[in-house]
Structures are given as C-alpha cells and as structure tokens.
Amino acid sequence: MTLKDFVFLCISFVACIVFIIGYHLHKNKTIQHEEVFSPTQYTFQTVEGPIQPLPKELVVDKKWARLGEALFHSTLLSKENDISCASCHFVNEGGDDGLAISIGHQNQSGTRNSPTVLNAVFNFRQFWDGRAASLAEQMDGPIHNPVEMATSWQEVIEKLNKDSYYRSAFYKLSPEGINQKNMKRALVTYLESLITPDAAFDRYLLGDQTALNEQQKRGWEKFQSFGCITCHQGVNIGGNFYQKLGRVDLVPEKLLNDKGLQEFTKQENHAFLFKVPSLRNVAKTAPYFHNGTVKELQEAIRIMGRSQLGMELADQDVADIEALLHSFSGELMSQAL
C-alpha cells in the first residue's frame, strides 16, 4: 500500500462517516428554523350558572394576526382574485354578510348562510354541521369550494409568492416562507383575535345589575324557564354541542331542505342535527338559520319555541326574549391588534 492508497482510504472512511452524520441530520431535521410565534392566550372569568362571559383580555401574536388580517382581506385567496374572506364576513357588522346565501365564484351561491366569524374560536366545531374540528381545518372548505373561492392552497401560495409584500411579510416571520401551515397560522391567529367581550349580558353576569333593563331581566327568566338555556349555554351561548332541529315539534317547511350533519355523515340518526349556533351578536347576524330564510329575530324565536320546546310563545314572551338577545351583542375588541 502506498501513501496515496492510505490517504484515499482515510478520506473514503471520513466521507462515509460524514455521509452518515449528514443523513442523520437530514432525517432528524434537527436544524431548527428560528420561528417567532406565540399562541394566543385568553384570560377567562368564570361565574355560577350556565352562561359564561367572554374573556376581556387576550394575548395574541400581533405580527401573525396582522398578517392574517391582510390575508383575510386579500382577494388573492380566490380563483379570480375577486373574493376575499372579508367578502362574506364583515368583521365590523356581526361577522357575516347579511345575505341569506352568500355569493361566491362567478356569482354562484351555495346552500347555507354564512355564519359569523366573531367568537368563532369558541365554537367547539366549525360550519353549521360542525364538520370541521378547528378553524384551521374549516379554511380548507371555502378555499376549495367551487361556489366560494374555487381555488387551492397551491394556487394561492403561487400567487402570494409573486406578491412582494406577502413574500417579505411571511419570510420575516418564518424562514419557511409562504406555505399552507403558515397561512393557516396567520388566519387562525387573526380569527382568534376576533372576539366581542363586554356585552351588556356579560356585565350582568359579572355582577352589574344595571346592565340589563327590566324587560331583559324578564327575558332572561323566561330564557331559562322555557328551556332555551338547555342548548344555548357556555361561553358562546351555544356552539358547544349538536342538537336536532325540530327536536320536539314541527319546523317550518322552508327550513327542511337541509338535513344538517346527515348530509356529511350519512348517518340516519344524524338527520337535522346542527351545531347549536352561538347567540353572541345574534341581533346583528340576520337573516337566521342555516339557509338564512328567516329574516326577523322574533320569527326565529317563535320557530325555536315551537320546534325545540313545543311552545307557542306569547307576543310578550317573544318581545322579552328578543330584548334579552340584544344584550348578547358586544364590541369587537379593537385593541387586540
């Protein structure tokens, strides 16, 4: 063996070891990207009783939330660059668009009313039928729905990458740049900041007896004694389990075109099961029900009393409960961003 051979062997051997180490690092992906993100945190206040106030304080990663806000308002998220999330969810006007059925890609419409994005983070599941377990999962729906944005994450990423603002904004926050994970993180963070605390009813819950007027207090009594409270409870006054539309009695014909969860699960027992919708800001989110066919809040109250509780509510009862529902409206937390 010459010195040349020896050197050659040694180099080969070192190369082998380097390869193994390289392979290990690659597989392990131990090289951690420096990523600045802090998950949103709420400070809840708990009270006795079935309804809980919304948190008045939250810590949100503002950089990600601002990026999410920009994305929320960006029409680049739709196929023809004409629709943004904000097209159907007016965050300052109840979080929906006031239409029975929203208008999407090429003026097409779906079958369901657009639900509010406000306080959506406190819903246990998303969509009317609750088929999405989280906000992040929910986003896949409108992006891909051919009658909504009619596009795909891939297309959106390509478009955003051509946009200098989004490129630099994303790379500032994450070395991975623009990808589905980061887009969802930005949007979810933004949505997490969209809460409406300090409603009159919340103040009442927290001990301010003057927060509700006499009618509203009567309405609150009836809300409980009639049994509305059975489903509309928790921090979001609903939105934490499924209930069957027309549980006890008949529902109007116009609400029967949609079988709710059954459309998704195809389970016989799931017919007309809907996620109990939140009553937060309900006074601002007309029209009502999954297909938006009920325009008036009073009508909605009457339908609920009849179908869910088997009661024909008196005008005074409806008026009292309606007054109570107005106290569920809060203000969007502007200081969040």
Add this chain to the structure above:
Amino acid sequence: MNRFLFLFIEMALMLLFTYVGTRLTDLDLQIESHQETKALLQDIRQSVNNYQLETLSVGVEVSPHYDEQAQVQLYLDNLLDEYQKLQPESSKELVSEVNTLHEGVIEYLSIVTMMGTSKRLIASAEKKLLQLANQEKLDAETLQTFTQLRALLVKVYTYQVNTDETLYQSIQDDLRVYAPQFSELKQIDIQWSVIEKHLRFIMKNVVRANILLEKLRNQSVIESVNRLFTEEDETLYQIKTEFLVLVITAMSLFFMIVMLIMLQLGLALKQSNRRVVEASQAKEKFLANMSHEIRTPMNGVLGITELCLKKEKDPTIIQYLTNLKFSAKSLVTILNDILDFSKIESGKLEIEAISFDITSVLDNVKNLFQQHMNSKAKVQLFFEMDVNIPKFIQGDPVRLGQVIINLVSNALKFTEKGTVTVSIDAEVNDSGQMFYRIKVVDTGIGMTKEQQNRIFQSFVQADQSTTRKYGGTGLGLAICEQLVRLMDGQISVSSEVDKGTSFSVQFPLVIPQLHSHKEQNLHTLRKQNVLIVDDHIIARDTIRSMCEYLDMHVTTAHNAQSAVEKLTSSSITFHYIILDWEFPMETGLDIAKKLNDELAHKAKFILMTAYSKEELYSGPEMDVFHHYLQKPFSLKELTAALLNIDQDDMELMDEQKGAPALPTYPNKHVLLVEDVEVNRLVAEHMLRDFGLKLTLAKNGEEAIEHVRQRHFDLIFMDIQMPVMDGLEATKAIRESDTSTPIIALTANVLKQEIEKYIKIGMNGHIGKPFEQDTLGEILETFLSENTAKEVLAD
C-alpha cells in the same frame, strides 16, 4: 493483486458501514417516533376516559354548560390527528372507533339534554299542581285529573328506568284516553299540549338514550388503545434489539476497517523493510567485490615496489620507489577508510568487547608515527597517561587504535610545528559512572566554529574550498565519530584558529573481570621501591605517575647530590633506579657511578634519554646500566624495561637498526596457489627471501595435484581462481590431509568471509595487499619448530 483485493474489501466494508450507519439513523428515528406514539397513546387513553366521563356528567346534569365536554372532545381530536400523522396505518381502526364514539355522543347529548329540559318542564307543572292541591285550591274534578296525571307521570318515570313494552302501551293508551281531561288543566302556566309533546318526546327517546348510554359506557375504545399501546411496546422492543445488534455490527465494522488499514500499513512497512534489506545486501556484495577487485591489483603494485626497493641501488630510483610505495599505501588506507565507513553505515561493523592493554594500543600508535616524526622534526609527539587508569580495560583495541591513529594523523597533518599531545585520563561523572578520555591536542592551524560544526560529516573537510592545502577524503573524522558512537562514546572538539585544535573522545570505563597472565607479572613490581633522578620536573612527574600506576613506591631526586642523600638518609632499599642522561653539570653515568658506590645492595639501573644509544658515550662503564629507554617511552616500555631487561634490549636494538635479518626456513616446503601472474610473482619473491622450497600452482586443481604428489609444510591459497577456487580446493585437500596448515590469500577481508574460511578448515588468512613482514609472521607462526605444534594444537 493483493493490494486491489485489500482495497476492494475495504471499500465493501465501508459501504456496509455506511449502510449500517444510515439504517441506525432510521432506527433511531423510528425509536423516537415510537416513543412519541407511546406517549401519545397514553394521552389518548386518558383523554378518552375524560371524554366519556364528561359526556356522562352532561347526561346527569352535573355541570350547567357543556364547554368542558366540548374542550375534552377537541383535545381528543387533536391527539388523534397527531397520532394519525405518526402512524397513518395502525391509527385507522382507532380513529374509526373514536368516530363511532363521537357519533354516539353527538346523538346521546342531543337527546339527553332535551330530555332533561322536558323533565324539568313536566316537573315544574307537576309542582305547580301539587302546590295548588296542598293549598286545597283545586276543585274535586281537577284534583281527580291531577291524580290521574300523577299516576301517568309515575308510569313514565318507571318506564325511564324499566323500558317495558306493556308499560309503554299503557302510557300511550292513558295519553290518548286522558288527553281531553288533561287539556282542561288551566291552572298551570304551560299548556297541556306542550307537556304532552314533551311526554311523548321522552317516551320516544328513552330506549334510544339507554342504548346510546350503553355504547358510551363501552370500554372498547380504551381496550383498543391498550392493545395499540402493547403493540407499540413490542415493536419498540424489537427495534431496540435491532438497534443494539446494528450498533455492535457498526462497531465491529469500524474496527475491522481500522484493523485492515493497520494490517496493510504493516505489510507495506514489511515490504519496504525487505527492500531496504535487499538494497543493503546488494551494497555489501558490491563492496566485497569492489574491495577484492581493487585489493588484487594493489597487492601487485605494493609487492613489486617492495621487490624493486630491495634490488635497486640507485638512490634516486629508491627515492621514487619509496614515494610510490607511500602513495600506494595511502591509496590502501583510503580504500580501507571507505570500506570501514560503508560497513559502519550498513551496520556491519562489529565492535568487540575484550580485555586489552591500553598501553599497547598507545605503543602501536607511537610506533606507527615514529618514522613520520623523524621526517617532520618540527613537530613533537607526546604521550601522557593518567595513573588512575587501570592497565587492562574492556573494549575494542583495534577500533580504539584506529580512532587514535585517525586523530593523531589528522593533528599531525594540520600542524606545521609545535606539539601533538595524546593524553589519557579517567574521571567519574555525577551519576558515578567511570569514563576514560583520550585527548589529542595540537598546535596547528585550528578551525572556526562553523568548520567545527561540520567536520564530523562524511566527505566534508574543514576547508571546503577547491584550493585547499590539505588533501584527504574527509572520511577520517566521520569514521571516528561513527566508531566512537558504536563504542558508546562521545567525541568533541574545541579549536581556535591559528592556536590549535583539541579533540576529545570519551568512553565508559569498564574493567574486565579476568586479567591476562601478563597482568600477573606486574605483581613482581608491586611495592618495589624506585628512585627517579631527573632534573626536568615534568619528565620526572610523568615517570613518577607511571611508576605509581604500577603500584611502586617512588622516590625522586633532581640531581646527584639529592639522589645520594635520598639513598643514604632513608632506610629504604631501592630495587630500581631510573636515571636521566642529561644534567646541567654532569651526565647520568656520573650519577650512576656515585650511586653504585653508595649502594649496599644490587639495584637495577635504567638510563633514559632522548639520544640514541650510538650518540651516547660508549665504553665498558656503560655496563652499569641494565637498560636503556629512549624518550618518549610508554608505560609498556617502562614496564618491559623493569621486568625483563635483556629481551627488550634486543627488541629495542632491532628497532634502531631498521629491518632485521629475515629468518630462514631452508627445510620447509611451501605451496603457493595464485592465479594472477603478477601477484604470484610478488608472493614468490617475498617467500624466496625466507630460503624456502617453493612450489607454484595456478589454480585449485593444480594445487590438489601437487598435494597428492608430495608433503607440504604450508599452503598459501588464493580464494578466487578460475577452474577451481580456493574454497573447493581446501575442502578437497582437507578430505585426505588435515594437518598441513592452509593460509588464505584474499582480498576479501570481511569478517563473515574469514569465518567461512576457518569453518572449511583453513588455518589463517592474509589480506591483500600484503607485505613481507606479514608473510614472515605467518611463516614464523606455522614453520618455527617450537611454535608450530603449539598453534596447530590450538
């Protein structure tokens, strides 16, 4: 071929090593993922438990709202998502089971919460009626209806616990029958129709709710989580085992590769070592050949020159021939130097460790330079010896002599006038080791520091310029340095330009255990009293130290008067009296006479002088001196003089006269075997001077022929000859004749060669070129009547 095989195996091992390494990485990651899965499954188990408990608690209305249940459900879903990402395959079953659980829960909750509301509504109506009844505000008819209603409600409550078919029918019948009466109950806030609807709702859903509750209580999800957990555990164990095996494999592979590389390096080293050995063998062989090739013609040159010198009468030609002889001898010296150097370089030179007489080494040196001294009268050579040095020490006398000769000749070469002093002294260093040091100090041209640094290098002289004044190969000091090193000694030099140079060699002093018989003779001198009379203080001290070295009692005197005083005043009996010749006012003879008159007993008188005997006054009075020593004299000469006066006297006489008359061996018959004509001629003439009968042979075959025909007293046998060489011939002769001494004539003077000659039965050797004296010694050894037998007997 071997090399490529090795390389191939190594590359294969490395590939295998790489594969095992990557596989280990994969396994490591798998272990990590499985451990993660295990932790996750534990969380899932806990979470499913919580989920079921929370859902059940909603059913029994423990908590006023269902946020917690919803959160638990969300948490479980998230865990399942993670699990699905980690184990897409094995998670399928669990995910579908949890989904089934979810479906049940969704339906159960929607029913059970509503049933709660219904019961509350009915209970509030019942309560109202009961209050009225207690206050006796109900009329008899209403009270009866109320009783009927209560009976019905009891039936409904019973049905909820026990879903009996007949009970169900009976309740349905009651509802139908009593409906008109019940609808008359106006005392309650809630209309009967509402209560009826809720009652019917309860009746309709009790069975379903119970089925769903049963499903909810089912532990099948927990069980399958447990099953998955156990599976994970087993897989993890398997992977860990494999991991361990692979780690051991990787380690063994690593060691194998390292071992292989080491093995190859070792082999390569061995190979290169063999090449070096082969090369040095070739060099040695070349040297032997070259030495032989040069020595053979040199033999002729030297021999013929010597013969010519004997025949020639013309002084001019004699001068030329003397110069020629000197030149040829120089050439031989250089040749010997080169051979020595090569031998040292190749590690072939063997240093002996025998007991030797250091004074005899010095005597040899002195004798060698005697003639040189005469022709270069301006330089004087002195020898000084420390009394502390024992006479016999252990070492290599030949090589030591060579070193001293080299240094002395070097000193003489570079000294135009002044002195060259050779001194030997002994000392003990810090660690208690004894050393003896030989110093050669001259008053020659000296050297600069830079020159001193390179004089021990081969082929380098102090004066490197082409116009240098002094010749030489530049090997002398290099050989000295090498020899000294081989003898575990050190050589150093100090010098100053135009002042002189001092070389100093230092060897460990080893005293031999066994003393030679000569040493025994010295006992006769021990404790003897000696009187030294010399006016020169240094000379006196030198002789004094010599005598002290011989363990004699010394008394000194600086003139006749003090000598007489010493002799008469002390009671010492002087055995020896050493006298100088030259004194300011008188001669040694005068003092000897005076002392002789004073002496009561007989003492040995020894005369020492720088004059030759012929130059001194000669007459019968000189007989008072038993011995004559010429200055400078060595310890050995002194000892010889003290011990055996007559014999040494003869030798000294011979030295003075030059070449002694050659002994003759008229009755001896010698066979000379030599193929080269010129060499044969030289040897023939040299031998004829000894008055021998001589037979010549040209090669081994002829020699054998001659030996068969007649008896020879001695055979000189050349080694390299055509037809049959000396070795073959010797072997053949030895088959029939073992007594006739055979002497090798050879230019091969390497030790191994000579050992080989002795082995096949030769009795001695003479290296070419040889001189007549060498031949004479051999003849004396083997042909003298008294010694020949002795030698052969050895």
